[in-house]
Amino acid sequence: MREKKKLIAALLFSIVAIMFMGCSEDDSTSSDDNLATGTTDISVLADLFYHSDAVTFTFDDEWVTIRSKNLPDHKSMYYDENDDLYEAYDEPNNPDFFKNPGSIEEQNLEFKIPRYPAEASSKSSPSLGPMGVSINSISFFNQEAAGDDDIFEELNTFDQYEGHPAGTQYHYHIEPVWLTQDMTGADNEAFLGLLLDGFPVYGTHEDGVEITNDDLDDYHGHFGVTNDFPDGIYHYHVTEEYPWINGDAFYGNPGTITQ
Ligand SMILES: [Zn+2]
Numbered sequence: 001m002r003e004k005k006k007l008i009a010a011l012l013f014s015i016v017a018i019m020f021m022g023c024s025e026d027d028s029t030s031s032d033d034n035l036a037t038g039t040t041d042i043s044v045l046a047d048l049f050y051h052s053d054a055v056t057f058t059f060d061d062e063w064v065t066i067r068s069k070n071l072p073d074h075k076s077m078y079y080d081e082n083d084d085l086y087e088a089y090d091e092p093n094n095p096d097f098f099k100n101p102g103s104i105e106e107q108n109l110e111f112k113i114p115r116y117p118a119e120a121s122s123k124s125s126p127s128l129g130p131m132g133v134s135i136n137s138i139s140f141f142n143q144e145a146a147g148d149d150d151i152f153e154e155l156n157t158f159d160q161y162e163g164h165p166a167g168t169q170y171h172y173h174i175e176p177v178w179l180t181q182d183m184t185g186a187d188n189e190a191f192l193g194l195l196l197d198g199f200p201v202y203g204t205h206e207d208g209v210e211i212t213n214d215d216l217d218d219y220h221g222h223f224g225v226t227n228d229f230p231d232g233i234y235h236y237h238v239t240e241e242y243p244w245i246n247g248d249a250f251y252g253n254p255g256t257i258t259q
Pocket residue numbers: 141154164165166171173
């Protein structure tokens with residue numbers, strides 16, 4: 001009898017111990033998750049990457065993967081002259097306009113971006129080259145030019161849609177006017193793409209009012225409701241004024257780019 005009682009007591013103790021361990025394990029997992037990731041799911045943006053010949057958007061529990069050929073769906077003087085999308089251009093209002101020696105060629109870019117972006121505890125700067133990707137497959141570059149080049153000189157080489165190539169890689173440093181002003185359905189308040197930290201980039205306007213640097217923080221964004229995130233999300237805006245898309249650092253923890 002005493003043996004039996006002991007056994008039951010031991011069994012009960014084990015059950016309680018297992019339950020307790022189970023609980024504490026669950027608790028620590030969820031609090032770790034809250035530290036490592038945000039609560040807003042950016043996979044809702046998948047269908048907005050509309051240039052599906054050139055850009056695909058897939059995701060798992062942790063990451064969004066965007067593969068891009070980086071080919072504009074608009075005309076450019078940087079396409080080969082035999083390409084249907086080639087169009088000659090000469091900036092009529094700019095005497096300093098010139099075409100750089102680059103050209104548009106298909107790329108093989110892969111952006112691995114946090115699906116639940118969160119503010120970084122220490123902020124890191126984008127490197128030269130792609131820092132994000134637009135809904136029509138084009139890389140966003142930051143406000144710096146490579147080497148000793150001057151970004152304000154480089155503005156003179158932008159094509160009819162305000163992009164240009166570095167070598168064979170086409171990119172936007174400033175407002176992608178095809179998306180905000182020119183294409184059918186262009187919207188200056190629309191979602192334009194993602195930076196590598198998973199936070200979205202929106203147009204030059206919000207609620208009918210132009211956004212200026214004064215409305216934004218050092219990283220060139222702010223928190224608020226957008227069309228795609230009714231509960232609000234941190235987001236970047238493209239502005240007319242320098243630094244155009246990003247400040248000197250990502251707000252969140254950046255993912256990785258392979259190219
Ligand atoms: Zn450039």
